[in-house]
Amino acid sequence: MSKIKVSVILPVINETFSLEKTVEIIIENSLEDIYEIIIVVSKNKTTEASLKSINYLQTNRYPNLIKTYFQDLPFIGGAIQKGFQISTGSHVIMMASDLETDPHDVKKLIDLCKCNPSSIITANRWIKGGSFKKYNIIKFILNFLFQFILRCIFITKLSDMTYGYRIFPIEIVKVIKWQELKHPFLLETILKPLLMKTNIIEIPSKWEARLEGSSQNTFMQNFSYIKTAIFVRFFWQNK
Ligand SMILES: Nc1nc2c(ncn2[C@@H]2O[C@H](COP(=O)(O)OP(=O)(O)O)[C@@H](O)[C@H]2O)c(=O)[nH]1
Ligand SMILES: [Mg+2]
Numbered sequence: 001m002s003k004i005k006v007s008v009i010l011p012v013i014n015e016t017f018s019l020e021k022t023v024e025i026i027i028e029n030s031l032e033d034i035y036e037i038i039i040v041v042s043k044n045k046t047t048e049a050s051l052k053s054i055n056y057l058q059t060n061r062y063p064n065l066i067k068t069y070f071q072d073l074p075f076i077g078g079a080i081q082k083g084f085q086i087s088t089g090s091h092v093i094m095m096a097s098d099l100e101t102d103p104h105d106v107k108k109l110i111d112l113c114k115c116n117p118s119s120i121i122t123a124n125r126w127i128k129g130g131s132f133k134k135y136n137i138i139k140f141i142l143n144f145l146f147q148f149i150l151r152c153i154f155i156t157k158l159s160d161m162t163y164g165y166r167i168f169p170i171e172i173v174k175v176i177k178w179q180e181l182k183h184p185f186l187l188e189t190i191l192k193p194l195l196m197k198t199n200i201i202e203i204p205s206k207w208e209a210r211l212e213g214s215s216q217n218t219f220m221q222n223f224s225y226i227k228t229a230i231f232v233r234f235f236w237q238n239k
Contacts, residue, residue, distance in 0.1 A: 002117040005035035005090045006110060006167070009083030010097045011076055012041050014213030016053045018099045023057055025103035027065070033110050035089040039068045039097075040079040045216075076216060077178065077185030080164075084173040091117070093167045094189065098210040101165040105205050109167040112201060119199040120172070122158070122190060123165035129204030130160070142222065153233050154194055158202065161190045162225060165205060172198060177238055183217045184228035191232040 008026060012019055023037060039054055058066040069086060071079040080094055091113055095101040105123055112121045124130050126147065132140060143162065150161050164186030172193055180188045194200060 001114045004033060004110070004114055004117060006030070006033050006093060006113075007035055007083075007087035007089035007091070007170070008037045008093045008095070008106070009080055009087065010037060010039050010095065011071075011079035011083070012039055012050050012054065012097050013045050013216055014047050014050055015097045015210075016049050016212065018210060018212055019050065019053050019097040020057060022095075022097050022099060022103045023062065023066070026106045027062065029104065029107040030110050033114075034065060036087070037062070037066045038083045038087060039066060040071050040082050041068060042074070042079065043070050073181055075181040075185075076164075076183055077181040077188075080185060080189075081178050084178070087170060087173070090170055091167050092170055092173050094186075095165050098213060100207055100210055101163075102206055102208070105165070105203065108203050112203060113167050116199070116201060118169055119201050120169070120190070120193055121167045121201045121203060122160070123163055123205035124158075124160035124202040125163055125205055125207045126159045127202060127204050131206045133207065134209035135207065136219075139219070139222065146225065150191075150229060153229065154191065156194060158190070158194070158200060160202070162187050163205070163207070164189070166190070168193070172196075175238070180228055182224065183221055184225045187225050187228050188232060191229065192236065192238070195232065195236070196238075 054068055071082045109121045147159050176192050
């Protein structure tokens with residue numbers, strides 16, 4: 001088993017207790033492997049209440065682990081790209097701070113990563129052991145169909161390519177030129193490594209709707225994932 005140093009990226013807009021619980025569960029279960037927790041906030045969108053929670057975590061709880069940065073580019077893709085740029089661990093975890101990416105699975109991602117340090121380990125809600133709770137029914141059906149289409153055009157067995165919950169070897173996130181700024185970024189982060197023939201391993205994960213705040217994604221925005229998939233599959237070159 002390899003020794004790894006994990007940088008966890010947490011983008012934050014309107015989370016308070018969800019963010020605090022996320023950080024606490026990660027540290028409780030995986031302290032020895034966590035090298036840094038990078039919180040990325042937006043200058044004009046992150047709420048005062050969230051900034052207060054971040055300040056509490058960073059000042060009173062985990063001053064040696066938590067670093068907070070403002071994103072330079074907009075939206076969730078801009079936030080995570082900032083996290084990718086400044087991460088200095090051997091591996092990077094991309095997840096949310098709204099508890100929709102179950103923080104208990106961080107330990108599972110890390111443990112599997114130690115045995116497969118050059119692979120991406122990605123969370124999957126569709127395989128046995130995974131689930132959706134309080135997910136919009138229309139989104140659920142569209143998500144199922146879209147995963148099927150993606151499997152066909154990318155010739156892969158992966159079955160949850162839109163879920164932004166994974167651990168990457170750091171070299172992968174540094175070497176790829178990322179393009180998306182909005183939610184399709186979450187899809188881009190699996191499709192490009194897939195085309196570069198990175199080994200990808202899936203673990204089951206339970207998704208449950210957030211209890212506070214609301215999503216930054218809109219229903220219509222879900223359709224722009226199609227454009228991203230087509231672009232990456234047929235036109236993308238890493239330059
Ligand atoms: N810093 C930052 N965080 C964001 C942005 N958009 C979303 N997030 C965070 O990223 C996580 C996932 O986003 P969310 O809006 O819940 O998307 P959904 O779960 O896919 O509907 C949440 O913790 C958000 O607070 C953004 O523009 N900037
Ligand atoms: Mg969410």
